[in-house]
Amino acid sequence: MKSLSIKDIAVKANVSITTVSFIINGKAKEKSISEAVIEKVEKIIEESGYKPNQIARSLRTGNSNIIGLIIEDISNSFFSRIARLIEDKAYKRGYKIIYSSTENSIDKAKELINMFKSRKVDAYIISPIKGIEEDIQMLLDDGNPVILFDRNLPDVNTSYVGADHFTASYQSIQSFIDQGKKNIALVTTDINVEQIIERYDGYKKALEDNGIKYDDKLVLKIHFNQEESDTIAQIKELFVNKKIDAVLFATNYLAISGLKVLKKINKKIGDDFAVIAYDDHEAFELHTPAISTVQQPLEEIAENVIKLILKQLSTKTKFENQEIIIPAKLIIRH
Amino acid sequence: MKSLSIKDIAVKANVSITTVSFIINGKAKEKSISEAVIEKVEKIIEESGYKPNQIARSLRTGNSNIIGLIIEDISNSFFSRIARLIEDKAYKRGYKIIYSSTENSIDKAKELINMFKSRKVDAYIISPIKGIEEDIQMLLDDGNPVILFDRNLPDVNTSYVGADHFTASYQSIQSFIDQGKKNIALVTTDINVEQIIERYDGYKKALEDNGIKYDDKLVLKIHFNQEESDTIAQIKELFVNKKIDAVLFATNYLAISGLKVLKKINKKIGDDFAVIAYDDHEAFELHTPAISTVQQPLEEIAENVIKLILKQLSTKTKFENQEIIIPAKLIIRH
DNA sequence: CTGAAAGCGCTTACAG
DNA sequence: CTGAAAGCGCTTACAG
Numbered sequence A, B: 001m002k003s004l005s006i007k008d009i010a011v012k013a014n015v016s017i018t019t020v021s022f023i024i025n026g027k028a029k030e031k032s033i034s035e036a037v038i039e040k041v042e043k044i045i046e047e048s049g050y051k052p053n054q055i056a057r058s059l060r061t062g063n064s065n066i067i068g069l070i071i072e073d074i075s076n077s078f079f080s081r082i083a084r085l086i087e088d089k090a091y092k093r094g095y096k097i098i099y100s101s102t103e104n105s106i107d108k109a110k111e112l113i114n115m116f117k118s119r120k121v122d123a124y125i126i127s128p129i130k131g132i133e134e135d136i137q138m139l140l141d142d143g144n145p146v147i148l149f150d151r152n153l154p155d156v157n158t159s160y161v162g163a164d165h166f167t168a169s170y171q172s173i174q175s176f177i178d179q180g181k182k183n184i185a186l187v188t189t190d191i192n193v194e195q196i197i198e199r200y201d202g203y204k205k206a207l208e209d210n211g212i213k214y215d216d217k218l219v220l221k222i223h224f225n226q227e228e229s230d231t232i233a234q235i236k237e238l239f240v241n242k243k244i245d246a247v248l249f250a251t252n253y254l255a256i257s258g259l260k261v262l263k264k265i266n267k268k269i270g271d272d273f274a275v276i277a278y279d280d281h282e283a284f285e286l287h288t289p290a291i292s293t294v295q296q297p298l299e300e301i302a303e304n305v306i307k308l309i310l311k312q313l314s315t316k317t318k319f320e321n322q323e324i325i326i327p328a329k330l331i332i333r334h
Numbered sequence C, D: 001c002t003g004a005a006a007g008c009g010c011t012t013a014c015a016g
Helices: A006-013 A017-024 A035-048 A054-061 A077-092 A106-118 A133-141 A165-178 A194-209 A228-241 A252-264 A282-286 A298-314 B006-013 B017-024 B035-048 B054-061 B077-092 B106-118 B133-141 B165-178 B194-209 B228-241 B252-264 B282-286 B298-314
Strands: A066-071 A096-101 A123-126 A146-149 A159-163 A184-189 A219-222 A246-249 A274-278 A292-295 A323-326 A329-331 B066-071 B096-101 B123-126 B146-149 B159-163 B184-189 B219-222 B246-249 B274-278 B292-295 B323-326 B329-331
Touching: A006 A017, A006 A035, A017 A035, A054 B054, A066 A077, A066 A106, A077 A096, A077 A298, A077 B077, A077 B096, A096 A106, A096 B077, A096 B096, A106 A133, A123 A298, A133 A146, A146 A298, A159 A165, A159 A298, A165 A184, A165 A194, A165 A246, A165 A274, A165 A292, A165 A329, A184 A194, A184 A228, A184 A252, A219 A228, A228 A252, A246 A252, A252 A274, A252 A282, A252 B282, A282 B252, A282 B282, A298 A323, B006 B017, B006 B035, B017 B035, B066 B077, B066 B106, B077 B096, B077 B298, B096 B106, B106 B133, B123 B298, B133 B146, B146 B298, B159 B165, B159 B298, B165 B184, B165 B194, B165 B246, B165 B274, B165 B292, B165 B329, B184 B194, B184 B228, B184 B252, B219 B228, B228 B252, B246 B252, B252 B274, B252 B282, B298 B323
Parallel strands: A066 A096, A066 A123, A123 A146, A146 A159, A159 A323, A184 A219, A184 A246, A246 A274, A274 A292, B066 B096, B066 B123, B123 B146, B146 B159, B159 B323, B184 B219, B184 B246, B246 B274, B274 B292
Antiparallel strands: A292 A329, B292 B329
16 A cells, blocks of 8 residues: 655666665666666666655655646636646646635735745745735745746736737727717726736726826726625616716626626627727627627747746846736627 | 744743644644743744744655646636636635646646646645546556546546536527427537536537427537637538527637638627527627626536645545536526 | 654765 | 665654
């Protein structure tokens, strides 16, 4: 029942565990182990199905080949799709992923960082929230690679990969204005994170640049963790009581709720009511009519995150932090 | 830079590491350590921010408090939602999750099992595929808790948690027949797993029991990993060339493709064409008209999986395997 | 009431 | 060309 150890292999092969270790780690040549011994040991390893104990290896070497991934919620399709891409790319380079969801709770995020720390993960990929700046700074001070993605934390100097939310939001509003819209609403969340604030700023700036007066009453900030029924009621209130000819939803789940409202109040999307949703969702292409969306470049975000991680992992000296901002794409559907 | 060890704490407190260890592990009372010493040590731990190295603890105790989760694809909403629920429940009990996606590849699944094994995970939660029976049997022989979910493996004696796919599929078809439908199609996948076969069996049996002849031409088996454009072409072929008045989609992503086809060929869902989709999706409620679905009890599946894991983990003796089959729910929407 | 010491399974500097 | 031994940071049986 007990699994084999390097000692068992050494005994079977009648060599020292040092020799076995060198062979396992591909240092046989370098340590000039004879061909005959290499073959014998490899054969025994093969036949016995021996797998080195990674826990012992980690304890000794100090690295785990595990990357910790901290996100808001794995069941949100934006994150699950990113998680899948990151997993793929990490595995190809020999790294595994431990993930965990923060649910936008500062306490849970702090706890997760501590847990990952005590497990000695080699690197951290974090979609952060405000309030954990100090914890992240401590990771950096200890020399850990930390990459933020999706949301940046202005007060911490780390590497960051994300889409250009300001421009994407600006362009969405500009496209409404180009269609002749004047009363443009924004439905967003009240969570205080960079990428949501940028979407708001883009909305405001586009209005100003086009000489349209910003109206606070057309901006609905939905409380993050509330019941969907409440969200629907609030959006309905906005749609029914305000004169609106276009709306930008700042997240895909808000757009889903918004579409439910439109269905309920029987308001048609068309020439006199336009909609754009931030982040794509399968429901949008299928919807009648199809919903225009802002699409984040998931593949590129994941690729850049992994690249930065690997670069930092291989750099012994002080690492230069990088910010990589990738354009998002506005997909107009009819 | 280096993090603190138990030795550092012992030196600071002027006691042995044994004493510190007892205090950390809540055995202070049992080992009758004096109140004064306990307080002193706890204060130092608190102030220094010391976190025990879990790697060392794992090596010594043999357990990792990590559960390995092997699924088909984390970006599929069924799995990401289950993953979220399992994560939640596991965390509450002090366990962390490492996940990985198999993409329905036998080789990748085997590799993942080996990787988890060498990391000494305490338990395995697997949504399996045919071809890894031996590997799972080896885990069981080594005394590891293994819970299969979503799909069972008939040739291996393990615990299993899943929905009653046969009945759900049967009831779906029965509801079509009750509406007077005669030409009922099934769009399913060609992957050779229990839960897909059961859906097929339920379809066939319901037809037979109602005296409707089974027609092979009305069953479309889509190749698993193909491009969506090919899937759409095949479904279109079925819908255009066969006389059909109802269709059951065996997975939610097939239903999404199917709805795209209907939109394209401008076929309306209504009195003379009915649709049911297996596994819910946000797009279905929103669709015009809303799509009826078979909903799996995700919460109950996750809860039972974790319960079984904990039970097995706490049972020193030979564990009695259990199969838990939970009814799925047919939600009719109009 | 508390501590010295063995040992979990590895890696690697050192010695020969 | 190969091995003995130290040490990574813990836990715990044993001794006093």
